[in-house]
Amino acid sequence: MRRWPVGMIGGAPGAFMGDVHRRAMALTGSFDLVAANLSRNPKRACEAGASIGLAPERCYENWLTMARVEAQRTDGIALAVIVTPNDTHLMVASAFLEAGIPVLCEKPLTTTMEAARNFATRFSVPSPQMALAYTYSGYTMVREARRLVRNGALGALRGIQVEYLQDWLGSSESEGGWRLDKQIGGAGGCLGDIGTHAFHLAEFVSGLECTQVSARVSSLVTGHAVPDDAQIQLRFGPCVVGGLWVSQVATGCGNDLKLRIFGEKAGLEWRQEQPETLTLSTSDGHSTALSRGGRAVQMPSLLPQGHPEGYLEAFARLYADAALMLDGQEAPLLPRLNDGLRGQAFIEATLTSGAQDGVWTTISA
Amino acid sequence: MRRWPVGMIGGAPGAFMGDVHRRAMALTGSFDLVAANLSRNPKRACEAGASIGLAPERCYENWLTMARVEAQRTDGIALAVIVTPNDTHLMVASAFLEAGIPVLCEKPLTTTMEAARNFATRFSVPSPQMALAYTYSGYTMVREARRLVRNGALGALRGIQVEYLQDWLGSSESEGGWRLDKQIGGAGGCLGDIGTHAFHLAEFVSGLECTQVSARVSSLVTGHAVPDDAQIQLRFGPCVVGGLWVSQVATGCGNDLKLRIFGEKAGLEWRQEQPETLTLSTSDGHSTALSRGGRAVQMPSLLPQGHPEGYLEAFARLYADAALMLDGQEAPLLPRLNDGLRGQAFIEATLTSGAQDGVWTTISA
Amino acid sequence: MRRWPVGMIGGAPGAFMGDVHRRAMALTGSFDLVAANLSRNPKRACEAGASIGLAPERCYENWLTMARVEAQRTDGIALAVIVTPNDTHLMVASAFLEAGIPVLCEKPLTTTMEAARNFATRFSVPSPQMALAYTYSGYTMVREARRLVRNGALGALRGIQVEYLQDWLGSSESEGGWRLDKQIGGAGGCLGDIGTHAFHLAEFVSGLECTQVSARVSSLVTGHAVPDDAQIQLRFGPCVVGGLWVSQVATGCGNDLKLRIFGEKAGLEWRQEQPETLTLSTSDGHSTALSRGGRAVQMPSLLPQGHPEGYLEAFARLYADAALMLDGQEAPLLPRLNDGLRGQAFIEATLTSGAQDGVWTTISA
């Protein structure tokens, strides 16, 4: 079992996503975090690096230096993990990709479609070694759902519905930080923060591309400068319809991401807050829950049935796929640059439609 | 306890809704079915009436005669229950109302907005003694939800989401009968058949009026001449948003009507297939299920907690309210003509919006 | 559809079970309540009868007169429904059976095994037309469970677990009335009131006879003169084990009757508070819920899938079976005298075992 040296940009201890990435890496047993630029503030970056046990010479004050130096070390990092706010994702990614270092980057790709297109143009040939952290696609039962759809368990698809509901921005006093700052987080607000997860999940499991959206985009809580709730009609080609509802002000919802897909033969449901089961229902009154780890489930997992896996195990599965990417193997389920581009195009099309009273708008990645 | 003599138009034994009305009446103990015109076919009407024990002279061959004769009898019916297909609802209702006999009519009100408006103009002064069978508003926990919303348990409302999913029209071979016939069932298809239930539920519980819709309306199954699936964005005044999704081709769904309302203080969920509980969730991680019959629930019901009430008990509650109406008492929760008009306006606005690629359309009742 | 005239003994309006029986009868459309002795108090009996619309001459002041007079009328009752307290069940039943009038009696059969045996000896040949109101066996999905077990869906059985938990006697101030009076309700307390339901359910669905019990029997709430909580080990022949837990002081439980049966091939679960589904699970990670009314379910019901049936519909099914009994047809699922005897023997064996520190005790019906 090979272990890969990793560097992290952003994600000082206390930042939610930094900790999550570190624990997910640890779960795999395939990565060692050995270098970092954990903060834009040079002093803080060094202190934070020391606090998580990094060697002083690998606690970098900025990412440009880090990319350059690590590329030159014989024991340099094999992967740069980017957990900075949205507006710097692509600057950082560019630095490492240019230095020949693969990247695993938080979503959304960036804050504007223009920036996304420019980046894609620059790095599209050859396809960059770049993974996007669409975490929820790492759940075993999400992957099993995709497999079942592909194998025809649902028959021809008719409709795809996805919801992602939170309530942590539900009051004017909520501390949304940079996520509510249009410049740093992007104009999409909840669309970028969680809507892109939902959008990726819908395409990932269904295997279909969403072509058009018609949206209602709102800021329901006074003082929010970016959208905190949106409801979007989806078209997947001529025959398949869908909906995507995203809210960060849905009081009483923690992290309620739910996917339903209906086909001619069966309907499927998966819910992130109870990720261990996947339900298939047919029109004769049968509703069958498949449990992760059971013999009836083909996608692999870490633990036996009934020993709950959760969010970190899903995240670790992306890292396991990233290890395959580094190793030159196929990792067909790992979200890549193109998935990030589609997410950005989804945000842009949704904002455009919302601003034009719901006119159907094409998603152009 | 007074018992009211009742007549029924439509609903021969074997027709789903006729049986349901008869059992719901029986549950209340306040009604006796004594007269009927159970079929358009005169011979069948008489045979069917006899089969359910009616006296021969009160098995009518058509409703006009029935209205006239019953109005003249000293022991004539006090209520006419209309369970014919949609296109004859208002003709029948007119006959009985003109004869001075109150009416309880199946939904939707009729097949076109024009017919609805003409009827309303004719009977609006004074307000007719006419109830509409929006069954789901009869569930105790739906009424409790309405009470809680009124009492401010949710705070200012933000969003209202309602779904009504079935799958019995999911294949081209399904026997939809007159419900799929545009002339008899109306152009609304699933909008009239179940969408009006969902629409009424949203307004009934929230206490708000939906002002505008933006709709995607589809016939997903080959051969369906009327819509079988629609997804509709809702506006309730300037500050409250919503969604309504209705489908009769959602494979695996039996009769899955679900309502969610989100306010500043709490979110509420009720699901018709598990009608005995109502869940309120707050942003601190509490999710509280209230059980019908428990001391914490104020709206009355028939049975103690844990002895499940279902669809027929909900239906019986409408009949209990109708008995109040007949008795000249207040029955503020009983759906009336105006609710039927709003349902018809909802169908019309949705079809209009759907035909115009989702343009926001005002609901004009 | 024949309608049978019925008389009721006990069950004045306001008494829970009297109302339930009347509504269940009404649901079937096969019975007319035409005579009653609704109270031991003659004046109250007459007033109560009048209040539910009975003719004055058929509001009886005592059951002996009622049995004699009704037996002589040409339009006399075809069924006597007994909803008195436990200690008079058999006196009343004897009067009607001797008068040639079939009986439907509340459970438990009586208050002592001696009384049960004497009654059985007197009426055993020919088998009396006597039904017992083991309500829960009337649920469609309970009957479907029995069918599946018989058909081998579970394979050879291993274990049977049944729980029946309530909390309405949970405080010393609870108004248990005659149910807590040893003379009237019997020494079994919760064993007679709800334990016999659980015991019948276990035998009804499994198709096996329980042969021995080892019990812990308690009065957990101060002041209770009869058991309010008991946990009982069960043996069903040499190879099948089981457990039965009954409590009326389990805080937070409404009417939580649950059955689980495990076989070599599958496990089965049914819960009375959500009676519309039955779940079968296998060792490969599949758990399949069957919905009442779905095509996959063979036992009949009143309403389509997704239109919830509840407690009254289950009760009505017993009455529908009783109508078969009156008509001379087979009604193999209707609980009869023998089921009542087994319930009484279960109470006696459990009390004996509990009094002897759990010694295994044979059930002798």
Added chain:
Amino acid sequence: MRRWPVGMIGGAPGAFMGDVHRRAMALTGSFDLVAANLSRNPKRACEAGASIGLAPERCYENWLTMARVEAQRTDGIALAVIVTPNDTHLMVASAFLEAGIPVLCEKPLTTTMEAARNFATRFSVPSPQMALAYTYSGYTMVREARRLVRNGALGALRGIQVEYLQDWLGSSESEGGWRLDKQIGGAGGCLGDIGTHAFHLAEFVSGLECTQVSARVSSLVTGHAVPDDAQIQLRFGPCVVGGLWVSQVATGCGNDLKLRIFGEKAGLEWRQEQPETLTLSTSDGHSTALSRGGRAVQMPSLLPQGHPEGYLEAFARLYADAALMLDGQEAPLLPRLNDGLRGQAFIEATLTSGAQDGVWTTISA
């Protein structure tokens, strides 16, 4: 954040529990696995150690050498993790404790009460630095449940019910390995393997000591030499009753550990397969689910509400407590030797009672 060097005895890659311990350690970020004797087979021990990246000189061929050498190294292990089969737990633990090295040991403590008592006598003064892996006590919501019970949220307790159901030994062909070998796994079979978890959970959350048991102990599957199913009545002092049902042949159950506690004021339920919520119900019809990570929950956790934690996070919490133990801090929730002793006494008392037809037997730790 201090990192502790750790050694492992047993648990070669592929063994379920070895992997689990390694991942749980990794999740904490507080431990480095640096030495091991992963197998009794010396060659395999070395190969396995190398395969997980250990230095060759710290891949030991037996645990005695390992204890001696590691105790002498200045960078020697601070904790010995014992994941061998049951019969060697105490031999290994003795070696390390005598060498001054703290121990974290799998449950059950050992295979016989005699061995447990001898060990306890030898190491009881001063209390040894020895933790037992009662994993389920590491779940946040289990700890929250304990806190709520202590704080009186349930009022005076009445009953404690715990079930632990699996089905992986459900057929004669199941590969139970040493767990079905009386010499290696102990005579308790399922009692040792999972019953001790359930027993610990009941005492841990309730805060009460179980004093007596009355048991039915069975081998339901042909060929099993040790118990695979047992049902046990519990007494917790004079006023609190309870039950414990454990099975490894309950077809359809994965790892279904469930705890219910009933008090005068409320009832509590927690289920391991859905570990993120804890439900409290009261007699007025309220049932409130508390979600891990919500502000209403006081016990800490790693991830925010709605980002599921599972089995490994629970396990990691035991390791975090073990780090406190190593650091000389208090870790009051960490299972210790005494918990292991009580588990062994529970097995012994249950086997004794089962062998004597359920006679009530005192638990003597």
